[in-house]
Structures are given as C-alpha cells and as structure tokens.
Amino acid sequence: MNTTIALKKIRTFFRKQKRLPTYQELADLMDFASKNAAFKLAQKLISTGYLERDEKGKLIPKRLFAPLPHSGIVAAGFPTVAEEELSDLVSFDEYLVNNPDSTFILNVSGDSMIDAGIHDGDIVLIDRTQPVKNGDIVVASVDGEWTMKYYHKINGAVTLVPANKKYQKIHPKETLEIAGVVISVIRKYH
Amino acid sequence: MNTTIALKKIRTFFRKQKRLPTYQELADLMDFASKNAAFKLAQKLISTGYLERDEKGKLIPKRLFAPLPHSGIVAAGFPTVAEEELSDLVSFDEYLVNNPDSTFILNVSGDSMIDAGIHDGDIVLIDRTQPVKNGDIVVASVDGEWTMKYYHKINGAVTLVPANKKYQKIHPKETLEIAGVVISVIRKYH
C-alpha cells in the first residue's frame, strides 16, 4: 500500500549501495515473504514513474530522487503547495546539465563575482565545450592565473570583468585560456 | 592494461544506465569474448580502488567518479578548491533535497533578496518542515502578502529583513505564516 515508505526505503538503499535492490532484497527491505510482492511493488513504482526499465529489463531509478512540485511565482497570491503535477516534476541532473561529458563542478572561493550573485562557497557548473559569448561568465587562465570573470570581446580584444568594484578589469596580454563557461550556480544553505 | 579506457566506458555506461554493467555486459563493452576477462578486469579495478564490492559481493562504484588529475585547472591557486568529474553519482537531486516530501520549488521574482545573491529569475528550493532559525531566508505571508526575506526573531518579535536597501524591514503585526525555509538557490544561465 504505502508506496511512500517503499520509496523511502529504496532511496536509502540506493544511497548506501549505489544500486537498486534485487527483488529479493526489496522483499527483505519491505518485510515481504515473497519476491513476487516486491515484483509487483516495482511494477507499481514503474507505472507511477519512480522507476523504469532499461533495454535489458533491469530496474533503474528514474524520478526516484527528485519528485518536486513546481509551484508558481513568489510574488502574488501564492501557494498552497498544490497538487503535484507529474509534468512539472524536475530532475535537477537533467535540468542543470546538458552535456554531462563536458561539464564539471567547481567550488567557488573568493568574492570577485559577488555582484553577479556568485558567492564564496557556491558551487558552479562549467561546460568546457560551450562556445563563449560576450557577457558569459567564464573560468579562464590569464597569464598563468585562474579566475572567474565576465567575458567581453570587443574588436578582437578580450576583457575579463569582475563583478566586484574592489577588483580590476583584466586585459590579458600573453596567454588566455578559457576553461569553460559557467552554465549554472548552486548555493546550498545549512 | 587499458584500465583508463575501461574506466571511461564504465563511466558512460553508469551514466546511462545508472548501474554498473554485469560481467557479460562489461565484456561486450570491452569487446572481450569471455566474461572471465571482464571478471579479471573488475578485480583489477577493485584493487586499484575504482570499484568495490558490497556485502553481497556485488560491484559498486567507489572512486569511479572521484577527482581526477585533470590538467591545468587544479594546479594554480584561484577559484578551485576541488574539481570533480560530474556524474549522476553526485546527483543534484540527492545533494540538494534532503526531504523530498516537504520540499518544493519557487521561481524568484523581484530583487528584494539581491544582496543575498538571490536574483530575479533564480530558482529556490523551499523546505516547509525545516525549523526556522534566525538568519534563515524564509518564504512568508505577512498580512496577506507573500515575500521572501531574512528571518530574525528577537525577544519574541519577528522581523523580516530584505537583502536590498531599497526595501523596508517588515514587522508583521497580524498574520505571519511561514511557508518554509530556503535551503538552496539555483541559477541557470542561457
């Protein structure tokens, strides 16, 4: 009956083991005496969209970790956290990362981009294949030093602009190597 | 020998399937004709610390997605503390959401929290069960209007403080309803 508690147990199992339980293990987990009960449970979880099967029929997690209702805007009227609409459920992994193979994570240290809302301790996602456009925030190596700055190219001359008046603009002379473009900023409290 | 290329293939497999390959699959992946070759490969990957076995002897990833000596970026001082290869292992869903059942998403509109690095258009994760502490950013309904502000309670008197000098502090008189605590801020460019 309670798929919620089942999900909870499966989640903790997956967190620990980094894999989904077998039917036998799932049965144990749920105190079922029969594998088949686990099998049926899995079916239900698939039909409710929490799990799915790969090409070989094996169970893999789907929405297992991100079933978040996405309600409207803070401003007006707002929210009794309404009915959870499946269509609005979001996996952050999919939402944030378009190119998993070329994306990596950086921990931000320093306050040179604070006026862009990037604080010390934030996490930043970098795509190293994405083409750089003016106004993008990039991670770059200038004359041997790595920084994170706004990127501006005017008449062929690149300027790296910090988002903090305390720091200077940079006009790279010798080397300028772009590690990638900041595609996302994440901050977690607590 | 090519444990590097093996790791690469295993990684992409894991990213797609969200599970490790069986020995048969690993053999196929590596163009081995024999499962045993895969078995031995796995042994090696275990002894080199990339994989490990759980209590039941099943393979689980260990250092599979751990920080790699990626050229350049790690080296010189600035922005990076650690670089990690991105994987579904570090699922943002898991990382960001502790209590899936009580967490929901809001789109931020307005600039009243801009000095806290929360900009118009950002996405914010709210936990509605988490206890509110002083200094937390909360989503609250004051006298019928919903806002996002810092929460301060001094001698029983609650003050809601914006992170923008343009706006006034709020001393709720009548109703004060807290929808939840901001646990995370997400901004996506492009």
Added chain:
DNA sequence: ATCGTTGGTGAACAAATGTTTACCCTGATT
C-alpha cells in the same frame, strides 16, 4: 633460450535473479 607475468579465451556450474502462474485474505462495492 627460457621463464614468469599479464591479459586474454573457453567451458563449466552452483546460486541468484526475474518472471509467471496459481492461490489467499481482507476490505470496499454493489
């Protein structure tokens, strides 16, 4: 030249796994 190691093939096999089929109980519906 030979020896030992590394990395692979191939076959074999017990145990575990996914899945099906049949049956049962309980609470709700009619």
Added chain:
DNA sequence: AATCAGGGTAAACATTTGTTCACCAACGAT
C-alpha cells in the same frame, strides 16, 4: 450476500550471473 480488486504468499523455472579452473599467446626480464 455476492463480487471484486489490491496486496500479499508460495512454488516453479528458464536465464543470467558470478566465479572457478584449465589453457594459451605475447612479451619483458633474466
């Protein structure tokens, strides 16, 4: 009172899986 669906048990079974054993080719070091 009869029926029905949901959620569980129990048993059965083909397939797959992990693992072992024996063997082999290539190669570097001795």
